[in-house]
Amino acid sequence: MGLYPTGLGSRFWLLIGAIFLGFLGIGTVLPALAPHVRHDLGGSDQTIGFVIGVFSFVALASRFVSGPLADRRGRKTAFLTGLLSCAFAGAVYLLPLGIAGIYLARMLQGFGEACLYTGAAAWAVEVAGIHRSGQALGLVSSGIWGGISAGPVVGQWLGSFERAALMQTIAALLAAAVLTRVGEEYEPSVHPPRRRWIPASIFAPGLAIGFVNVQYPVVAGFLILHLSRYGKAGPAAFSAYALLILLSRFFLGGLPDRFHPAITYYGGLVAMAAGLIVIAAGPSPVVAVAAAAALGFGLSFPWASVASTVMRQTPAGERGSALGVLTAFYDLFVGISSFAAGAVATRFGYPAVFLTAAGALGAAAIAGRFVFAAGPNDPTTLLFENDFKTKSMTAD
Numbered sequence: 452m453g454l455y456p457t458g459l460g461s462r463f464w465l466l467i468g469a470i471f472l473g474f475l476g477i478g479t480v481l482p483a484l485a486p487h488v489r490h491d492l493g494g495s496d497q498t499i500g501f502v503i504g505v506f507s508f509v510a511l512a513s514r515f516v517s518g519p520l521a522d523r524r525g526r527k528t529a530f531l532t533g534l535l536s537c538a539f540a541g542a543v544y545l546l547p548l549g550i551a552g553i554y555l556a557r558m559l560q561g562f563g564e565a566c567l568y569t570g571a572a573a574w575a576v577e578v579a580g581i582h583r584s585g586q587a588l589g590l591v592s593s594g595i596w597g598g599i600s601a602g603p604v605v606g607q608w609l610g611s612f613e614r615a616a617l618m619q620t621i622a623a624l625l626a627a628a629v630l631t632r633v634g635e636e637y638e639p640s641v642h643p644p645r646r647r648w649i650p651a652s653i654f655a656p657g658l659a660i661g662f663v664n665v666q667y668p669v670v671a672g673f674l675i676l677h678l679s680r681y682g683k684a685g686p687a688a689f690s691a692y693a694l695l696i697l698l699s700r701f702f703l704g705g706l707p708d709r710f711h712p713a714i715t716y717y718g719g720l721v722a723m724a725a726g727l728i729v730i731a732a733g734p735s736p737v738v739a740v741a742a743a744a745a746l747g748f749g750l751s752f753p754w755a756s757v758a759s760t761v762m763r764q765t766p767a768g769e770r771g772s773a774l775g776v777l778t779a780f781y782d783l784f785v786g787i788s789s790f791a792a793g794a795v796a797t798r799f800g801y802p803a804v805f806l807t808a809a810g811a812l813g814a815a816a817i818a819g820r821f822v823f824a825a826g827p828n829d830p831t832t833l834l835f836e837n838d839f840k841t842k843s844m845t846a847d
Contacts, residue, residue, distance in 0.1 A: 456590055456701065463578045463587070465633050469626040470571050470594035473534055476541065476622030477564060478602015479615045484553075487612040492550055502553055509561030511782040516562075517569040518775025522768050526574035527635040529771065533567030534627045536560070541620030545613060556616075563623075568595070568778060573771045576762050577637055582708060584759035585715075589704020592754065596697045640768050652764070653776045655821035656757045660777055661784030662815035663720070663753045666727060666746070666808040668789040674743065677730070677801035684736035688743035695747030700755070707756045713823035716756035717816065722749030724812050731805035753815070757822055 488494040488502055521529035540559035546552050572591050579587035606615040649657075670692060675685030707715045726746030730739060758777060765773045788811075796804045 456586060456705065459579055459583075459587075459590075462633050463575065463590075465629055466571060466575050466578060467590055467594045469530070469534075469629040469633075470567070470575075470591060471598045472622045472626035472629065473537060473567050473571075474595050474598030475602050475605065476537055476598075476619035476626075477560060478599040479606040479609070479618045479622070480541070480544070480560075480602075480612075482603045482606045483612040483615045488550070488553060491612070492553070494550055494553075498550060502550075502557055505554060506557045506561040506564075507782060507786055509558045510565045511779055511786070513562045513565035514569070514775040514779035514782065516775075517566040518772030520566065521570045521573050521771025521775075523639050525635055525639055526570045526577070526637055526771065527630060527633070529566045529570030530574060531570075531627055531630060533563045533565065533570060534623045534630070536563030536566065538620045538623035538627070539563075541616045541618075541623065544616035544619070565775070565778075569771055569775045572758075572774050574635065574637070576759075576770065577767070581763055583705065584762045585707030585712065585755040586705035588755045588758050588762075589700040589751070593697055593701040593704070596693070596700070600693065600697070637767065649776055650769075650773070653761070653773060653780075655818050656761050657777055657780030659716075659757050659815050659818035659822050660754060661780040662811045662818060663723070663750070664781055664785055665788040665811035666723065666750070667785055669727075669792050669804050669808045670743075670746070672789070672792060673796060673801050673804050674730070677733075677805070678736075678739050680801075681733045681739065682736040684739040687736070688730075688740045691740050691744040692747035695744045696751055699748050699751035703751065704755055706752065707759050711823075712756035712760050713819070715752040716819050716823065719749040719752030719756070720812050720816055720819075722746070723753075724809050725749075727805045727809040727812075731802040731809070733802065757819070760822060 484502065485499045488499050489496070494502070517529055517533070520532065536559050540556040540563060543552055543556040543559060548555070568591075572588060575587045575591050576584045605618060609615050609618060670689070674689050674692070678685040678688055722745050726742045726744075726749060729742035730746070734742060758774065761773050761777065762770055788808075792804050792807070795807050
């Protein structure tokens with residue numbers, strides 16, 4: 452298996468295309484949403500904050516619904532539910548309901564995103580094969596980042612909020628049409644077992660994912676502001692950060708399948724820590740761009756490393772729920788760290804924010820110790836032992 456994503460089949464790439472379209476629609480509305488609320492509907496700045504934030508809270512709560520839905524009704528059902536909810540949200544934006552309509556649409560969007568991602572990720576892993584779960588999850592992330600990145604460009608080109616909302620509906624319906632051409636092999640259990648909302652086995656992976664992503668609101672909120680004091684490298688640094696995430700997940704997403712995921716996980720943490728510490732030091736523009744690129748490169752690996760390990764250790768009938776809970780940890784930590792980063796920046800300054808994010812990686816390293824502390828019968832250990840034996844026999 453090479454680094455370039457080959458041999459995955461047309462079904463897999465149709466899934467990635469549908470993911471891209473779904474998140475393209477979500478991203479298209481974003482740049483026009485705040486101006487529409489403020490200028491067209493007469494909302495306050497506080498209203499804009501609530502409108503933006505309600506999406507995250509609904510998405511977080513919906514993770515605990517989308518996972519069981521994917522396990523009990525099928526990955527395709529969860530994926531389609533998410534797309535149709537996003538399509539309906541686009542239509543609600545166009546109705547003359549005022550601010551209430553915007554809230555309703557954002558709630559539908561949050562629920563839709565949760566179902567879309569959980570169904571898509573679990574389905575992609577099974578289509579690619581559990582032995583390529585790291586690569587599958589990396590490519591799913593590439594589809595998401597690609598759609599979210601291209602969406603605002605499309606929204607600006609369309610020129611109005613109404614056209615952007617219509618585009619969200621069209622993109623979601625096109626994605627649903629694509630899914631009708633993709634067959635699903637997963638068969639839900641007739642009598643699914645009852646299980647806890649948050650299985651004990653997910654706590655360590657969830658904490659690992661959460662602490663890794665403390666850096667995200669730091670970069671999104673303060674990278675450009677911080678670097679503006681040391682030149683004008685902020686926009687270029689942020690672009691390098693985003694571009695390295697997209698390219699690394701696309702071309703190198705299979706590394707957690709080729710090597711033990713603990714290696715790629717901790718390697719990613721080292722690159723991230725180095726990038727954050729260098730950025731905190733207030734470097735020259737060239738060094739700042741390189742540090743941001745290192746941060747983005749490092750961030751490309753922890754999610755796939757942890758999630759692929761969880762997928763290998765989780766029965767097929769529980770993988771959707773496991774992914775939903777993992778993503779809920781991400782949402783929770785990003786939300787909390789958004790508020791914490793603002794408080795730290797106000798009290799201690801911008802460099803302290805980046806050092807705090809680097810410190811969170813220490814907690815992620817400790818949590819990772821429990822994620823990858825495999826026994827002799829652990830599925831991940833057995834997978835890589837069998838892979839090593841196969842390679843040895845082939846060499847002989």
